[in-house]
Amino acid sequence: MTLNRRKFIGTGVAAATALTAPMVMGASHGKPRVVVIGGGAGGATAARYIAKGSKGEIDVTLVEPTRSYYTCFFSNLYIGGFRELSSIAHSYGTLASQYGINVVHDWAIGIDRDAKMVSLAGGGKLPYDRLVLSPGIDFVDGAVQGWDVTKQNKMPHAYKAGSQSELLKAQIESMPQGGVYAMVAPPNPFRCPPGPYERVSMVAHVLKEKNPTAKIIIADPKPKFSKMALFQEGWANHYDGMIDWIGPDFGGDVVEVNADEMTVSIDGEVTKVDACNVIPAMKAGRICEMAEITEGNWAPVNPHTMQSRADENIHVLGDASSQGDMPKSGFSANSQAKVAAMAIRGALTGSKVFPAKFSNTCWSLIDTEDGVKVGATYEATDEKIAKVDGFISATGESAELRARTFEESVGWYAGITSDMFG
Numbered sequence: 001m002t003l004n005r006r007k008f009i010g011t012g013v014a015a016a017t018a019l020t021a022p023m024v025m026g027a028s029h030g031k032p033r034v035v036v037i038g039g040g041a042g043g044a045t046a047a048r049y050i051a052k053g054s055k056g057e058i059d060v061t062l063v064e065p066t067r068s069y070y071t072c073f074f075s076n077l078y079i080g081g082f083r084e085l086s087s088i089a090h091s092y093g094t095l096a097s098q099y100g101i102n103v104v105h106d107w108a109i110g111i112d113r114d115a116k117m118v119s120l121a122g123g124g125k126l127p128y129d130r131l132v133l134s135p136g137i138d139f140v141d142g143a144v145q146g147w148d149v150t151k152q153n154k155m156p157h158a159y160k161a162g163s164q165s166e167l168l169k170a171q172i173e174s175m176p177q178g179g180v181y182a183m184v185a186p187p188n189p190f191r192c193p194p195g196p197y198e199r200v201s202m203v204a205h206v207l208k209e210k211n212p213t214a215k216i217i218i219a220d221p222k223p224k225f226s227k228m229a230l231f232q233e234g235w236a237n238h239y240d241g242m243i244d245w246i247g248p249d250f251g252g253d254v255v256e257v258n259a260d261e262m263t264v265s266i267d268g269e270v271t272k273v274d275a276c277n278v279i280p281a282m283k284a285g286r287i288c289e290m291a292e293i294t295e296g297n298w299a300p301v302n303p304h305t306m307q308s309r310a311d312e313n314i315h316v317l318g319d320a321s322s323q324g325d326m327p328k329s330g331f332s333a334n335s336q337a338k339v340a341a342m343a344i345r346g347a348l349t350g351s352k353v354f355p356a357k358f359s360n361t362c363w364s365l366i367d368t369e370d371g372v373k374v375g376a377t378y379e380a381t382d383e384k385i386a387k388v389d390g391f392i393s394a395t396g397e398s399a400e401l402r403a404r405t406f407e408e409s410v411g412w413y414a415g416i417t418s419d420m421f422g
């Protein structure tokens with residue numbers, strides 16, 4: 001066995017973790033072992049579907065540092081005052097008690113692909129026959145001049161939900177009358193393409209009520225964004241004159257921030273701001289780099305099974321993977337997890353495997369009961385996850401249809417979170 005593939009995340013993660021030594025499952029009973037890293041939309045779903053489908057024939061261990069997972073989906077609605085934070089928090093108790101999943105609250109800090117072994121920050125080691133990686137995203141270093149993660153308490157990203165969402169909401173609510181909220185939007189591809197624009201809608205909703213003379217600036221490196229016509233129509237209808245979107249034609253791609261001064265410079269023009277939401281360029285969660293399965297920022301996969309192109313014993317799900325035509329969304333990650341779970345059960349227990357099919361819908365709320373959506377179905381080709389057909393809300397839809405679309409999203413949230421966590 002060589003050690004050249006054994007990689008460890010540096011002291012940053014380990015030092016930030018003060019957890020007790022984890023329970024480590026051995027191979028004593030001879031069952032095949034699946035280790036899942038990341039208990040979010042992809043990982044929790046995969047763990048549950050493998051455990052449920054294999055009826056105890058496979059040992060499933062889920063590694064996730066947090067005891068409460070806050071969904072990014074609907075975190076914008078929390079910022080807008082439409083949800084309580086507690087309503088987007090989920091725990092792993094049912095996965096452990098009802099599905100027999102060994103839930104280990106720790107960070108994975110290394111993967112030895114030759115030995116098929118995961119190392120944990122707490123010192124434990126987990127052997128696997130198949131490994132599922134669904135660690136979500138990390139930020140690209142130096143993507144926004146003047147910003148790095150040490151600035152996230154002054155200029156939050158709120159692109160991992162929980163305390164960051166709370167912080168951003170508090171900053172928006174304490175802006176002075178007539179103050180300025182700035183968003184630095186990310187380049188493609190990134191987690192939740194409509195997410196920044198739904199967030200702006202929710203911020204505008206709060207400001208319209210509490211601070212109607214406040215302004216919102218969005219510096220955007222992209223000339224177009226998801227559901228652009230729908231958002232722009234909604235902003236004109238609900239928040240006229242409040243939102244200034246600055247695309248690359250006007251310097252939205254030449255941005256520098258200063259967290260101490262609370263300024264944003266767009267194409268050299270410096271603006272003093274009262275709240276600043278920096279959403280930097282993204283890449284696969286760092287453990288994927290450690291495993292040496294990334295190409296560029298993401299981990300390429302075989303769309304039929306979600307197996308890493310670099311290692312057939314590893315499946316990569318959700319935001320961390322190169323997903324072809326699929327957007328990086330919770331719905332996508334959940335859909336990919338079911339494909340991977342079926343492939344893993346097939347490989348380890350001989351159960352039947354059907355052709356991979358995927359689907360996604362992304363709903364966004366623009367203002368009270370004004371919901372819009374975009375979605376598609378996909379199939380696996382040898383090259384990529386390829387779009388089959390799609391749909392999108394139309395501009396000018398009736399208020400009744402928009403209210404129904406919002407209701408649909410509420411039902412989807414309840415459904416996907418119970419599909420993830422049982």
Ligand SMILES: Cc1cc2nc3c(=O)[nH]c(=O)nc-3n(C[C@H](O)[C@H](O)[C@H](O)COP(=O)(O)OP(=O)(O)OC[C@H]3O[C@@H](n4cnc5c(N)ncnc54)[C@H](O)[C@@H]3O)c2cc1C
Pocket residue numbers: 037038039040041042043063064065066069071072073074075076106107108109134135136137158159160191192195196199285286287317318319320328329330331332333361362363
């Ligand atoms: C503001 C916002 C709004 C959104 N709205 C929607 C929406 O309406 N609909 C939708 O479908 N999607 C939405 N999304 C996108 C969605 O949240 C993500 O695409 C989805 O969570 C991706 O799932 P994942 O499993 O790849 O990652 P995650 O759900 O982020 O899960 C990753 C997990 O891995 C854990 N982890 C990371 N590294 C390690 C490690 N080394 N060891 C152990 N554990 C680790 C993390 O703690 C985390 O819990 C939104 C996102 C944002 C930011």
